[in-house]
Amino acid sequence: MPAIVVLGAQWGDEGKGKATDLLATTDTIDFVVRTSGGHNAGHTIVVNGEKFATHLLPSGILTPGATSVIANGVVVSPDALFRELDSLIERGVDVAELKVSANAHVIASYHATMDKVTERFLGKNQIGTTGRGIGPAYADKINRVGVRIADLFDEKILREKVEAALDVRNHLLTKVYNRRAIEVDVVVEELLSFVDRLRPMVCDTSLLLNRALDEGQTVLFEGAQATMLDVDHGTYPFVTSSSPIAGGVCTGAGVGPTRIDRVIGVIKAYTTRVGSGPFPTELFDEDGIELQRIGGEIGVSTGRTRRCGWDDA
Structure with missing residues (x-):
């Protein structure tokens, strides 16, 4: 049973992290993969009586011998990623086996700014976003002005993409929301500061996972959010910005649907x-x-x- 998907079947908080951790501690899991969402997710795991909370990282980061993967369908805040990693390192967790997709989109500081400003502007029609920039980052991805992890390694491309993303946004901030414009140089400098630490983690995760499945290794795909928060099949518009259902796992990880052997839906009473x-x-x-x-x-x-x-x- 090499490819297993664990999903939430309600509105989240069903215990997916615990289910993933239980499966991952059977010594049969080689990879644990996040395929959607960002650091708006939250999984609580208890290991030897000690409580750990993961947000962006897969729960498998706590499983010795398993490789944790942040796949292409995830939106990644480098700042949030390294804060979470540092927190685990301080508690003695080995995080060396983390892989991040070169094609994953980046959440920059301006995404969080827009998320909070626009949510407040909605007044009584607020969606209930976490304000962490997940929606605006996915919007940039669909609008084809997003910054991907691979772009951080070429300053010229990075600057061009940030300029394109901020072109309309700064007009909105200054003329509609009466806020200060965001400077391109500040954003570029901030994103470049993560490059050296990110470099050894970044790879083609789709290729990595397909090769692992070809070799008969076991891959556990860990859902974030839940079915009823799916952007297509949930209680729209009060949904997340990605596709946290089984079909979303395939696009979010770059594996074909015929490779999925088992889907486990988690609910609570x-x-x-x-x-x-x-x-x-x-x-x-x-x-x-x-x-x-x-x-x-x-x-x-x-x-x-x-x-x-x-x-x-």
Whole structure:
């Protein structure tokens, strides 16, 4: 069973990280792969009584012998990546086996700025974004003005792409939102500061994973967010900006659908949701408060209290 997908089947926070960790500790997993989302995800894992929280990194980063992969479908904040890595290194975790796709798109500081400004501008129609720049980074990807990890290694290309991305954005910031324009030089300098540390991690992860599957190695694809937050099949527009379903794994990792051997959907006995959007079985009474308390329902990434309700089959 070389290719396994673990997905959330509700609105997230079902325990995917725990499921991934349980599968990865069987000594049969060679690769653990993130294929969508960014550091808006949050997975909590307990190892030998010690609690770890991962956001951008795959949960497999805590599994000795497994190679962790951030694939092409993920949007990567280098700043968030290295903060998370440093936090794990301080706690004695070996992170040397991390691989990052050269084709993954970069979340720059201006993405987070636009995310927060536009969300506030929506007023009562706010989506409930984490404000971390995930949506604007995916928007740049679709608009073909995105910066990819590979672009960081060529300053000329990087500068051209940042200029293109900021051209319209600065007009919006200054003329619509009454904010200060973002300087191209500042963004380029910040992104170039990550290059030396990133270089040894970057590779063609699609080629890496397909070769691993050809060799009969076991690859665990770890979902972020969940089915009901899918941009096509979730409760639109209160969804994430990527495709966290099984089909999204194939495009997000660069492997064909015929290579997937098993898909595991994770649910919990009740349902939770972070942020805005419909929730038909939400509880507003003492039962809802009690579920929050017993389940410790606080978002790993956002720190926001999760909305709680009965399971909705």
